[in-house]
Amino acid sequence: MARITFVALDGSAKSYDAAEGVSLMRCAVDNDVPGIVAECGGACACATCQVLIAPDWLDRLPVAGPNEASMIDEDSGERGMVRRLSCQIEVTPELDGLVVHVPSSQY
Amino acid sequence: MSIAFATPVIPDHVPENLIRPFPFVFGTITEADPFNEWVPEVHKGPDIFWTPHAYPGGTPAWIVRRTQDLRDLYFDTENFSSKDFSPYSKMIGDTWTNLPVEIDPPKHAMYRAFVNPIFTPKAMAALEEKIRSYAVEYIEAFRAKGECEYMKDFAFEFPIKVFLELMGLPLSLTPQFLEWETGLLHEPDMGKMAAAARSVVDYLRGEIEDRRKNPTGDIISYAVQAQIDGGRKLDDDELVGFCFNLFIGGLDTVSTNMGGQFAHLATHPEDQARLRANPEMIPTAIDEMMRAYAAVTTFRTCTREVEFKGVRMMPGDKVAVCTTLGGRDPEEYDRANDVIIDRKPKHVSFGYGPHLCVGMHLARREMRIAMEEFLARIPAFTLKPGHTLRRHLGMIQPVELPLVWQA
Ligand code: HEM
Ligand code: FES
Secondary structure (H helix, E strand, O other): OEEEEEEOOOOOEEEEEEOOOOEHHHHHHHOOOOOOOOOOOOOOOOOOOEEEEOHHHHHHOOOOOHHHHOOOOOOOOEOOEEEEEHHHOEOOHHHOOOEEEOOOOOO | OOOOOOOOOOOOOOOHHHEOOOOOOOOOEEOOOHHHHHHHHHOOOOOEEEEEEEEOOOEEEEEEOOHHHHHHHHHOOOOEEOOOOOOHHHHOOOOOOOOOOOOOOOHHHHHHHHHHHHHOHHHHHOOHHHHHHHHHHHHHHHHOOOEEEHHHHHHOHHHHHHHHHHHOOOHHHHHHHHHHHHHHHOOOOHHHHHHHHHHHHHHHHHHHHHHHHOOOOOHHHHHHHOEEOOOEEOOHHHHHHHHHHHHHHHOHHHHHHHHHHHHHHHHOHHHHHHHHHOHHHHHHHHHHHHHHOOOOEEEEEEOOOEEEOOEEEOOOOEEEEEHHHHOOOOOOOOOOOOOOOOOOOOOOEOEOHHHOOOOHHHHHHHHHHHHHHHHHHOOOEEEOOOOOOOEEOOOOEEOOOEEEEOO
16 A cells, blocks of 8 residues: 555645555546546556656656657656656555656646 | 348357347448447347357457447457458468557557657647648638538548658549548458558558658658667568558548548537537547547457356457447446537547557547638538438448538
8 A cells, every 4th residue: 555646737636545556547547636537548558647756756666668658758747757657657665655746738 | 231141150159149130231331320220229238249240251240339348358458369350461462460450469569669659749739730731721622612522522531631741652642542541441342452452552562662762751761760679670561561550540530530520510500509619629529529429340359268248259259349339338428329529538439458549649630620620611511401321331431421501
């Protein structure tokens, strides 16, 4: 279990307990976090589950694979954070306390 | 429509009570309204059933009608393979595979990583003005006449132009591409279909060879230069399979959905007026119409004996992934047969899972621009009085769509 906080575009934040092994995308979608579309259902094919994460968390996240990287523009970070596909990040105990921001657009 | 099929041999593992008729037969034309007359009937039947003539060529397939079951099917790539679901390569004695659509995971991801950068939202946004200028050109050509045949005068050629632009091919090829496309996708005669496939492949091979020598900034040049699999280049079969996949995936699909959307607007003046007055609602409305008039059916082949949602399937069985049914499952959508243009549905009309349409950002952009420009330039329109809409089955597409307005 890890506590994950999602910050909406208007700055409002909500936290959820996510089970180990589920993806951040699943946690967001199951809790109806606005702005996480996830059109392909978690297959790394739609790039509509993008989130922003602060750089100091990066070493606790899996490295983006080639397929994920091929869909994210290098200069697409926002507010000093990097973009990742939330379906490609599984919840681990290490991610307890992670803060995830919804990006300004998925498209 | 009279097409004579061989009497089906019913395999032992197919229970009697799951054998059902299914009127959506590839290559035929109907005057019925398949969306509103046939789909609701299918949804009264079993979740999964077997039917003798659903696969192209009139051979059997399982039909999965529930949206959630289709989502699960899209993800179950171990039991249900996408390999060889289209007949073209085999039909002409070739060895290429449509790529990425007929490649299964895990290899599929390697190809998707190569294709994805071409079709990102950002890359497609750069085409906005080009796409808009093509749309305007078609619409202005018939605006003053007070009528058009929407398919022939706009919907068929418009996505071909965009595609030729992306591929770095001359726009003068538009009529030739349309002829090939019709031969591949709406031709009941297998001989003619094979001839079209042969022509397309020969043509693509020539262009691939040319870009090897004279690379430019187009998609074919990108493909011949790309490195996959830790540094190797795509071989000839991979390049042909990739280009062919774009050809069958990116042209007729867009034309068809445009046709479905404008058939709806022509017969639902209230929705038409609402979108003309509120063009910012167009993207949402398009997704709702994509749900309600989903046109694409692809197939999977069962790889091993499996029990899927309580139904036993055997290796080699074909399974239809019919997005037309998935868009109107009454257990997934309230008032599934009503088009509610601000519904914002989650649909499977672009597929789901790893093979989700890689061209969806381009497709949405083309459809949006077509509707924006048409509604801005053409006043209230209707279907030409007395016209009975006929549709191709397979890819469910209006044969003609004559529209009239006060010029
Ligand atoms: C409204 C228009 C379109 C619709 C409804 C549509 C629908 C689909 C569907 C349902 C699939 C999944 C097939 C399967 O899993 O068996 C798919 C895949 C694909 N589409 Fe589209 N498509 C459209 C437009 C386009 C365009 C414009 C392009 C490119 C120019 C394109 C290229 C592809 C490709 C390459 C795939 C294979 C993706 C993969 O296997 O990973 N499509 N499309
Ligand atoms: S849900 Fe589609 S890429 Fe993450």
